[in-house]
Amino acid sequence: MMQSLIGLGASLIAPTLMKKLKDQKVQVVHAMPGRVRLQSDHWKNEQIARALESEFSTIPLVKNVSASGITGSLLLEFTSDHLTPEQFDEIVQLAVTTSTECYRYIDSxxxxxxxxxxxxxxxxxxxxxxxxxxxxxxxxxxxxxxxxxxxxxxxxxxxxxxxxxxxxxxxxxxxx
Incomplete structure (x- = not known):
């Protein structure tokens, strides 16, 4: 019963996550064990880059983080060589959420x-x-x-x- 509820919750949340990812057009530019580079044109802003770096520097799973407001990329190095699909989804979701929250603070x-x-x-x-x-x-x-x-x-x-x-x-x- 509990797994059915979790599955139902995931099926309801997944379309929302996918819509945000599609809206942000997040791309995996490069991935290798323990490291991934994400990119979005929506991240081409220095304030967003700083917010991404700040947010990801607090996550224990992230060893190093570097964001570029010029290229709109986010380089993450992890403490582990492999991430579960759920961990990766959470990482991407956090990047999308962080950048979306920054929009209210930047001039259009x-x-x-x-x-x-x-x-x-x-x-x-x-x-x-x-x-x-x-x-x-x-x-x-x-x-x-x-x-x-x-x-x-x-x-x-x-x-x-x-x-x-x-x-x-x-x-x-x-x-x-």
């Missing part, structure tokens, strides 16, 4: 691209105006104009635009 590629674009536009505006304007000052100017001209049609919205402009001008984060 889209956000990085948007920041880079805003910085480029800001630099261009500063160069073109001899440092007299930047993207933030133009934004404030636009907010003040829209707020001042919009009072007759929508005073509440116009007031919020003026307040937003005011907060941008008076904040003290070293950017004023």
């Amino acid at each position: 590629k889209m956000k990085k691209s948007m920041k880079k674009s805003v910085h480029s536009v800001d630099t261009m505006i500063k160069k073109q105006t001899g440092g007299n304007a930047d993207i933030e000052s133009l934004l404030v100017l636009g907010l003040v104009f829209k707020g001042a001209t919009g009072f007759t049609t929508n005073p509440a919205f116009a007031g919020s635009l003026l307040y937003w402009a005011y907060t941008l001008l008076t904040r003290e984060d070293g950017r004023s």
